[in-house]
Amino acid sequence: MLTLPDVALSSAGQEAVDLAASAGLKLDSWQRFVLDKGMSERADGNWAAPEVCVNVPRQNGKGAVIEARVLWGLFIGGEKQILLSAHEFKTTHNTMKRIERLIEGCPDLRKRVKQFHKTVGREGIELHDGRELKYIARSRGSGRGFTADCVIFDECMILGDDAMSALAPTSDAVENSQLWYLGSAGIGHLSQQMARLRKRCLTSLESGVPDPVLAYMEWSINQHRAECMPGCTEHDDIDSVQSLLRANPGVGYRLQVEKSMQRRLTMGDHLYARERLGVGEYPSDEADTWQVIGEDAWRSLAAAESAPEGEVVFAIDATPEQDYAAIAVAGRWRGGTHVEVAHHQPGMGWVVAKAKRMHEEHKPRCWVVDAGGPAGALIQELEEELGIKVVSPKMREVAQAAGQFFNAVADQSISHIDQPPLATALAGAQKRPLGEAWAWARRGVSVDISPLVAVTNAKWGLGVEVEETGDVVDNVW
Template sequence: MTTTSETWAPPTEFAEDLKERYGLECPPRWGTPRHPDRPSLGPKLWKVMAKLGAPPMPWQKYVSDVALEIDPATGLFAHREVGLSVSRQQGKTELCLGAQVHRALAWPRQNIVYAAQTRGMARQRWEDEFWEKIAASELARMARIRKSNGNEAILWGRTRSKMGITANTEKAGHGPPLDLGFIDEAFAHEDDRLEQAFSPAMLTRMMAQLWWASAGGTTKSVWLNKKREIGRKLIEALWAALAEDPAAVRPRAAYFEWFAPEDMPRDDPATWYATLPALGHTVTEDVIRAELEKMDPAEFDRAYLNRTRKPTPPTDPNVPKGKWPGLLDAKSRPVADSVAFAIDVSQDRSSASIAAASKRADGKVHLEVVARRPGTDWVVPAMVKLRALWKPVAVAIASSGAPAGSLIDDLIAAGIDVPADKDHPQRGDLAVMRSGDITEACGQLADAFNQGTVRHTDQVPLTAAVNGARTRRNGDAWQLDRTSSLVDISPLCAVTFARWALLIRGPQVEEDYDIGDSFA
């Protein structure tokens, strides 16, 4: 979806400030910080939300306080645009309604327009949720509803402001000048037609704001994905600028996104507490757990972890990934005197993996990614330490035709050498794999999946590599293919090579040492 790093995180003082100001313990991964020298109308919006029966949660206080900052130099809103990317069922609707009602009551003759996936969906939310909440509140006496098709509006008598709806078309927003435009469920919009329609109508309104909000979408959510990418870059650049100069000029757009990177397990409550700001307020762990149990995992990720849902490609028949879940053994551990290591590097060299394979007492082969980090400069020192600690039967690496092949000379220079006598290798010697060895190793691992002779602990990078792996033909056989695979498959390549080295080199070396029974 985006070119910005999903592992980026704001400085720790950001979370500390949010907790101190608002009691917010679930900060966004990307969020505009509160400007300490600007007044804000946020507290007035909080009062409106309370009158509507939904007192703001800490995250809603934070977003609205920043969104409604006033520039002291101009007396106008500091932000012309407010972007909000947050998971479902977190209170987005209540904040959306509060922002509209506050605007309708704060200034005279405000024109407020709300849009959702379609005009029908906008009307349903406007009538069944917005109006029902207004009608049930103490603000009911101040408003009336007009339901005639094409002319729907909630009218506020004292200020003569109106809250209407519009369709998702190029003509949306055409007509009177627009003071507040709200694009909800942005994931459903495949282009920028609404933004292009709203923006010209706001040009003459000095206090105008465009708000948009959505949970994660799909690869077809072109407009949302573009706005998220721009928002992330905006926040990362803002924090970089503030680090250089606390008085740096801030952008006119505010952005807030709660998001769980792919390496955060979907079934871990810690992931939920880092991603769902309403958890512990209006949402419980049991509710999220129930959603996880009944939903497709990819849809759960989109709806509750705010990840972009990608289309599921057809399964590569050579990689029996359907067997992988049944090979899980969370308690599996390596056996000290039966370990082989392997190294692999991603095609773009942005990361590398060291994996281990170990034959257990029950005859199953334990597979584990020992280390996976950015770059390659760490690999040789780490491998030297692991070799000294474990005295493995071998250290496998693909030959010079593969990305990791460039490390062979450095490994030899560090004392991890090829066998002096290829028929009598020693523990810890390099096992440099040629193309035929790699083909053999790939076929052997596929057989092991189907026969149930390997075990793993469901490490996220390894499971992702299994699910995203693609293959290419090599004669009448096949090899794992880094180019066509959907993700970095170096963790899978590494365990594949480690298992091969364990089974090929293991019988050739002497079992003459005794060390501890777990990785340090």
């Protein structure tokens, strides 16, 4: 995807390319393209694109674009202060070492450097004329107090509002400043800023009107969807060489076709599509919350005294990255259904042990886990530890569960105790098509919806037939 302001008359990109070459950094054709478009200038000499975003899969060489842009800003562009940040400081530190090596290897550049600052918290490069490059870690407060001509956000697929509020305004007082965002495909709720930039690009492409201040360049494929018919030509196959080439401009320079495609076997289809083919997960903006179930409708069903009566069902779900998991419970209450998040914690390692204790204490009707979901990997261990058969909904039953939950809210036959994890999940929840019905969208949403999926499946489990397990003699009274 590509959108560029239509006001460019010239570009400083070639200067950056030539300077990088003199320092020993030879740029690929796609890197030269990014610098040419990202550093385009208007008739008055100001940047045609005050904001530049590069969204490209990993290991294609975006770091070299950063290095060339920094060298130009320090030694040609006259930028007084450049700020370079990444989600983890070790990434910024690696970039720092590469830039220093380029400068050290070019005497004409090295003689203009006053000092390489390496003291923790003051890392950067200072020239004799006072120009500076500062390396900073991203946080709520980092960057405050600085005034920058250029701010570069590396790893911008992990860039939220806290870091943006601290760093982006540092360039507001500079008349001709630039913000550069470089990263790979979105990874869900952590990719807030990347999602906004991408949405602006999509809006400009749909309307035919270029964004007036943004140069957005993305290498990715349009992956087949579940509803695609056989022979669909509108979307791309993740296992094709054409898809790999389309999404990776570094193939032939630093990426090899055969080795890259072998990663699909190692990573699985989802991670391969995201990390190698640019198929991202982008959250909706905050204005798009409570899209499926209205906040007022949900809050009105909160009852502090509600609790499951009689037999209960437990369900487990997790985030696609398996960095959070939830256990939920459902049971009958006053002619309707009570749902509740029993546990919601980081990681997956705690789940089975917790489930075993809950199973022994409450003797639930059944446990529900979607075998096709992220928590499906726990099913075998659960069955071994609990001595039961886990109930796993089929695809059509996943849609039925979501529909039943939605209808229960609509007819006010469900109750809850207004737990923040569940409310947060509902606020960011979206639908995904599933045949002629729908299910909760796990990917591309701004929040962790595992609590919502877990309570949905627990409620569904109250109405399914449960397979008896154990010795038949154990069931004789």
